[in-house]
Amino acid sequence: MSHSHDHPDTVDEAHAAGNAHGHDHDLRGADKNRVLLVALLTGGFMVIEALGGVLTGSLALLADAGHMLTDSIALWLAWWAFRLAERPATGRHTYGYGRVKTLVAYTNGVGIFVIALWIVYEAVTRFFSPGPVLGGPMLLVALAGLAVNxxxxxxxxGGNRESLNMRGAILHVLGDLLGSVAAIVAALVILATGWTPIDPILSVLVAVLILSTAWSLMREAAHLLLEGAPANIDRDGIAADLAANVEGVKEINHMHVWSLDGEKTLATLNARLAEGANPIAAVTAIKSRLAAKHGIDHATVEPEFSTGAGGENEHRH
Known part of the structure; x- marks a missing residue:
């Protein structure tokens, strides 16, 4: 069995792999710092907004403050996931800790979902039993929140938006931004007309928008946790491409493709070779094509010269 990441085939490949690894490390470090800075901003303003919501009687501000509290926790979790992912692989965790970022992304999605449902419940209650809302102070707090968000x-x-962890963090902040916009609009309507039901109505609108994006994040993270093939990968198409274009390869079977965190794709497969084919050359060619044409630079390839039990068309199962 051969592993593409252990022994680069040429000095150039080793140099390129080293550069790519260094570039990825720099990106992760920058993303970690971005998340830390936003976590500090969000956590600090959340206290101000919560006090503003209590003093003004605004559900929109309280809902956004509650969302910011969840966001602050989620951003700290995202930052911790980036730090943990930097740890090297061990004998017990042979892939390292990259999957923690996917777990945090899924947790973030669940947290957003729960907060959005709470906002809807509270909004319905406020709609039927409206209370006084101080539009002026509410507007000032909402404007400050919009600037922070x-x-x-x-x-x-500016970070890596292919990372589920980073996308989860962006989704949290985007939800806060929408909440601030809703609070501003509600404050303006209350100042102009005195109609306070606009406050819970706009809170529900923001909650519905958040729910749809949270569901999308949870679904994608769950797919990765279940070892599903990335959305941009056609496993059967790749298997057919290798069999058709790599010399000495008759069939690809037992092929599995997955990702730890939505960024790096991995694959394992068996390659049935023609009689007389050079297995080392075939494995090298398969890995090269996987990396160059399909973006899979971490592959385990097992050459075989007979189909074995059930070998025909195994890659379709």
Missing amino acids: IGGFLILR
């Missing part, structure tokens, strides 16, 4: 969104937007 725009800053946080811009900081995270």
Whole structure:
């Protein structure tokens, strides 16, 4: 059995792999710092917004403050996941800790979902039993919150958006940003007309928008946790491509493709070779094509010269 990451085939490949690893490490370090900065911003303003919600009687502010509390915790978890992912692989954790980022992304999605449901429940209650809302102070707090959330969104937007962990962090801040916009609109309507039901109505609108994006994040993270093939990968198509274009390969079977965190794709497969084919050359060619054409640079390839039991078309199962 051969592992593509253990022994690069040429000095150039080793040099390129080293550069790619260093670049990925730099990106992860930058993402970690971005998340830490936004966690500090979010946590600090959350206290101010919660006090503002209590003093003004605004559900929109309280809902956004509750969302920011969850976001602050989620961002700290995301930062911790980035730190943990930097740890090297061990005998017990042979892939390292990269999957922690996927676990945190899933947890973030669940947290957003719960908060959104709470906002809807509280909004319905407030709609039928409205209370006084101080529009002026509410508007000032909401404007300050919008500025903080725009800053946080811009900081995270410059990170690696292929990372589920980073996307979960961006989703939290985007939800806060929408909450601030809703609070601003509600405050303006209350100042202009005195109609306080606009406060819970806009809170529900923001909650519905958050629910849809949270569900998408949870579904994608769950797919990765279940070792599902990445959305951009056609396993059967790759198997057919290898069999058709790699010299000496008759069939690819027992092929599995998965990702730890939505960024790095891995594969294992058996390659049935033609009689007289050079297994070392075939394995090298398979790995090269997987990396160059399909973006899979970590593969385990097992050459075989007979189909074995049930070998025909195994890659379709």
